[in-house]
Amino acid sequence: MFTGLIEATGRVLSIEQRSGTMRIAVDAPGIAGKLRTGDSVAVSGVCLTALDIEPPIFHADLAAETIARTSLAQLASGSTVNLELPTPAGAPLGGHVVQGHVDATGTLVSLNPVDASANRAIADWWLEVAIPDTIRPFMVEKGSIAIEGISLTIARWDGTTAGLAILPHTYAATNLHTLKAGSPVNLEADVLMKLAVERMRATTFELTVEYLVANGY
16 A cells, blocks of 8 residues: 655666566666565556566566556656655555556646746646546545545546646656646546445445335335
């Protein structure tokens, strides 16, 4: 489990096509040295297994599902990725529960300073992301969402686009400052919201002829 608090950024060194899978190499100073073969690591919100670790570099394989559902396969050599190690048991939950199981990719619509005249090093930013219809039911104002693995709060929701306030630290310490309008971003809806919605769907009662017959009517 992760919390969406990015520990560091890394740089994609290579993406190797393999039979049905892909392998990425990530330059991750400060992170790779903490990894052992088989450990989990979140790469831009995607939970991967660290392999062939030679600090500061680690490798990870992308399964067909990961290739289809996330943006990792679209990265190029030199791309910046967000990195987070799993949260130790008993550690404070600073963000929200993030599984590293990306639901879909969205599209970055815009990322602009709230005050265009402000010093960009200390400016607040406003991020807008187009949300695919498959996960729109899990979006709600003031609810949580992981974007590129970053735990964020939905400040505005119009049914198709999420608006989010980005602090100067988040802008500088993650890969957000490297992205442009049109960039795909990995999205993971709040697992608690997903469970709540699925439970509501499961408990929806529908009066049918079969029900009436079975119950003696």
